[in-house]
Amino acid sequence: xxxxFEILETMKMFNEQHLDIRTITMGISLMDCAASTVEExxxxxxxxxxxxxxxxxxxxxxxxxxxxxxxxxxxxxxxxISIVAxxxxxxxxxxxxxxxxxxxxxxxxxxxxxxxxxxxxGYTNADKNLIESIPxxxxxxxxxxxxxxxxxxxxxxxxxxxxxxxxxxKKTAELxxxxxALGCAKLVVFANAPEDNPFMAGAFLGPGExxxxxxxxISGPGVVKTALEAVRGQDLGTVAETIxxxxxxxxxxxxxxxxxxxxxxxxxxxxxxxxxxxxPAVGDSVARLLEEFGLAExxxxxxxxxLAMLNDAVKKGGIMASSYVGGLSGAFIPVSExxxxxxxxxxxxxxxEKLEAMTCVCSVGLDMIAVPGSTTAETISGIIADEMAxxxxxxxxTAVRLIPVPGKDVGDMVEFGGLLxxxxxxxxxxxxxxxFIHRGGRIPxxxxxxxx
Amino acid sequence: MASExxxxxxSVLGKDRTGIIAGVSKLLCDNNININDISQTILDDxxxxxxxxxxxxxxxxxxxxxxxxxxLGEELGVTIAIQHTELFDRMHRI
Numbered sequence: 001x002x003x004x005f006e007i008l009e010t011m012k013m014f015n016e017q018h019l020d021i022r023t024i025t026m027g028i029s030l031m032d033c034a035a036s037t038v039e040e041x042x043x044x045x046x047x048x049x050x051x052x053x054x055x056x057x058x059x060x061x062x063x064x065x066x067x068x069x070x071x072x073x074x075x076x077x078x079x080x081i082s083i084v085a086x087x088x089x090x091x092x093x094x095x096x097x098x099x100x101x102x103x104x105x106x107x108x109x110x111x112x113x114x115x116x117x118x119x120x121x122g123y124t125n126a127d128k129n130l131i132e133s134i135p136x137x138x139x140x141x142x143x144x145x146x147x148x149x150x151x152x153x154x155x156x157x158x159x160x161x162x163x164x165x166x167x168x169x170k171k172t173a174e175l176x177x178x179x180x181a182l183g184c185a186k187l188v189v190f191a192n193a194p195e196d197n198p199f200m201a202g203a204f205l206g207p208g209e210x211x212x213x214x215x216x217x218i219s220g221p222g223v224v225k226t227a228l229e230a231v232r233g234q235d236l237g238t239v240a241e242t243i244x245x246x247x248x249x250x251x252x253x254x255x256x257x258x259x260x261x262x263x264x265x266x267x268x269x270x271x272x273x274x275x276x277x278x279x280p281a282v283g284d285s286v287a288r289l290l291e292e293f294g295l296a297e298x299x300x301x302x303x304x305x306x307l308a309m310l311n312d313a314v315k316k317g318g319i320m321a322s323s324y325v326g327g328l329s330g331a332f333i334p335v336s337e338x339x340x341x342x343x344x345x346x347x348x349x350x351x352x353e354k355l356e357a358m359t360c361v362c363s364v365g366l367d368m369i370a371v372p373g374s375t376t377a378e379t380i381s382g383i384i385a386d387e388m389a390x391x392x393x394x395x396x397x398t399a400v401r402l403i404p405v406p407g408k409d410v411g412d413m414v415e416f417g418g419l420l421x422x423x424x425x426x427x428x429x430x431x432x433x434x435x436f437i438h439r440g441g442r443i444p445x446x447x448x449x450x451x452x
Numbered sequence: 453m454a455s456e457x458x459x460x461x462x463s464v465l466g467k468d469r470t471g472i473i474a475g476v477s478k479l480l481c482d483n484n485i486n487i488n489d490i491s492q493t494i495l496d497d498x499x500x501x502x503x504x505x506x507x508x509x510x511x512x513x514x515x516x517x518x519x520x521x522x523x524l525g526e527e528l529g530v531t532i533a534i535q536h537t538e539l540f541d542r543m544h545r546i
Contacts, residue, residue: 004491004502009463010540011533061511068535157454249543256542 006352014070017222019250019283021257022277023073024425025198027205027213027270028052030079030114034087041088042099049076049103049112052267059264073258076104077203078114084448086126093130097137097144113203115146118193121155121442131161133170138183139175145201151191151388153201153395157443162388165189166381166437170404173373177406184403185336185368189384190393190447191398196271197327202364202399212271212381214262218254219277220246224314225289225296232292239293240313247274249318255322273327274308274318275363278338280421284333287340287350294441297342300349308361328397330363336423337368337418338404346424352383353429360390365399370414370423372404375430376414380404382433393446458507459488459537462521464528468499470541476532479524480505499530504537512536 006308013019014447061250064071078084081096088092104112117127134146148165151157169184170236195206198215205213227246231238244436254272258377262269278286287298293306311330318325330421333355344350351368359365365387371380384400405414408425415422462480464472473492480487480503489504512518517536525532 002461002537002544007463007502007540008495008500010535010543011463011465015531065513065518066511066536067539068533069539252542253539257541293520298474 011310012219013223014068016218016283017226018279018281019220019223019253020070020072021216022219023075023078023198023217023424024056024071024257024261025075025076025203025215025217026053026056026265026267027196027209027215029205029209029211030084032082036087036089036333038088038090038095042083042095042107045084045099046103049078049100050106053107053109053324055265059261061159063260063262067256068214069253069257074109075110075198075200075203076107076109076112077198077205077209078112079205080114080118081117082117082124082130083207085130086124091129092136093133094136094140097133097141098142099140102179111143111145111146111200113145113200114205115144116148118149118203119158119161119448120149120152120160123161128298131164131168134187135183137389138172138186145186147188147190147193147202147204147205149190149193150384151392153165153192153392154445154449157191157385157388159385159443162385162438163437163440164302164376165384169402170377171382173404173406180416181403181405182416185401185416185420188401191388192396193425194327194397198273199277199328200273201401209270209426210268212267214258214267214275215270216254216258216261216316217251217273217275217277219275220250221276221278221286221289222283223250224276225292228289230293236309240309242318243310243313244320247314248321250274251318251321251325253342263310271324271326272318272322274329275315275327276315276331278332278334278341279419280337280339280342282339285340287338287344291340297347297349298344299354304357306363307333307358311362332364332367333358333362334368334401335426336370336421337419338421341422343424345426352426356386356390359387359398360394364397365391367399367401368399368403368420368423370403370405370425371428372409373404373423374409375404375428376434378432378437379428379430379436381424383428383439385437389443392443395448417436457537457545458510460505460507460512460534461465461537462503462505462534463534464499464501465521465533466499466528468494472499472528473474473501475524475528476501476503479520483510483520484508485510508545
């Protein structure tokens with residue numbers, strides 16, 4: 001028998017603490033959509049996505065109504081387009097992005113991820129084509145997200161691709177400068193990218209994944225913060241225990257929704273990704289949650305330790321709640337999407353270097369950070385290289401989603417709107433790393449990659 | 453998802469006034485929904501009522517029960533939510 005206390009606690013989680021299912025993401029394999037012409041391949045892609053995902057939005061809404069659980073996004077992830085497009089003969093893959101955009105609109109979803117390439121060890125011709133197509137693809141579509149995996153612990157870091165992506169990010173910013181370089185908010189580079197991540201902009205369906213699969217991303221930093229408010233002043237063991245309990249409950253909601261969506265859509269259930277993903281709304285902030293540990297402001301000393309503990313305890317609670325926890329699972333630290341991070345960045349307490357340190361122990365990386373438009377492609381590549389090294393050498397996923405906003409400098413603000421929020425332009429160390437980036441080649445895999 | 457029982461929790465939160473229980477009970481009766489359990493308390497000055505109801509054959513998402521409760525909630529100046537009990541079982545029991 002469920003007690004009144006438990007019912008009221010649940011109501012408060014949804015009504016006051018912003019607990020929500022952040023996304024139901026349907027992964028759709030496009031392996032069978034390769035064709036010898038662009039037109040034939042795009043037709044196959046459009047038909048297949050609409051066939052598989054036609055009921056996704058209605059199903060999400062029905063589940064939301066049954067349980068009174070907000071389900072914010074319904075999204076689609078697909079096989080990396082560099083694989084699907086390889087046989088088409090063309091070099092410009094923008095039509096594939098436009099097809100994904102059209103299919104997303106037809107299905108009523110708000111993002112489709114997978115305009116992607118996996119190049120951690122080197123380029124195929126198609127990978128090169130895809131990467132060169134990214135700026136135009138993101139500038140000419142609304143709902144398409146792009147990601148490139150540049151490094152892995154098993155293979156090392158593809159520094160040629162790191163150099164290219166600095167240039168591609170700059171070009172994407174330039175092509176979307178009328179919208180404060182919004183294209184860059186839909187583009188992320190990874191080390192050790194998970195193949196089942198339901199969160200954008202990095203979602204794609206890896207080559208080892210099934211034909212079609214349901215992955216669910218669930219959030220709730222506000223729930224964890226409220227739980228911690230009840231144990232103020234108590235020791236850190238109690239804090240860890242409290243986070244685990246909250247994470248358990250949150251993950252259970254996700255699993256219930258994922259299994260029900262899977263059954264209704266007759267598609268296998270893949271994973272739950274329990275990621276504390278903030279939104280710009282007050283009370284939905286990871287920074288404020290870190291401050292609840294006893295920090296005056298996010299970014300001060302102790303922030304990395306608190307984040308490490310938070311990330312770990314979230315995973316432990318989640319793993320107890322579901323046997324299939326995957327994706328990124330942990331805590332996201334995007335700057336523009338987090339009210340507390342924005343405040344800390346504006347006050348000067350949170351700097352890019354501190355964020356880099358935090359990414360050693362968070363679940364992803366340097367996320368949604370606006371930098372001056374004058375930042376060079378080589379410097380952006382240098383930032384990426386450092387972040388890829390953290391992921392590769394520490395055996396974790398890391399990522400970079402930087403937005404060099406043309407015409408803006410430190411002290412300016414950018415407004416992306418909606419869940420993407422707003423961000424102060426952060427200062428970048430501009431001492432040149434160009435000679436390092438121009439060396440090219442591969443950084444060899446770390447010694448601990450030799451585990452077989 | 454196949455559930456053993458088709459029950460739901462109806463929760464009513466808001467400022468106390470006459471006719472809340474009467475209004476909700478009548479609406480449920482009109483929809484052939486049986487009340488299994490009911491509890492009521494004033495928590496932090498907020499009137500809180502929790503009902504455990506047997507939905508029988510009614511499927512929440514395929515009916516307009518949620519919309520009816522929303523409308524009644526507006527008339528009474530309170531928030532009324534209906535949620536399938538499986539949510540609470542999954543969240544609070546190992």
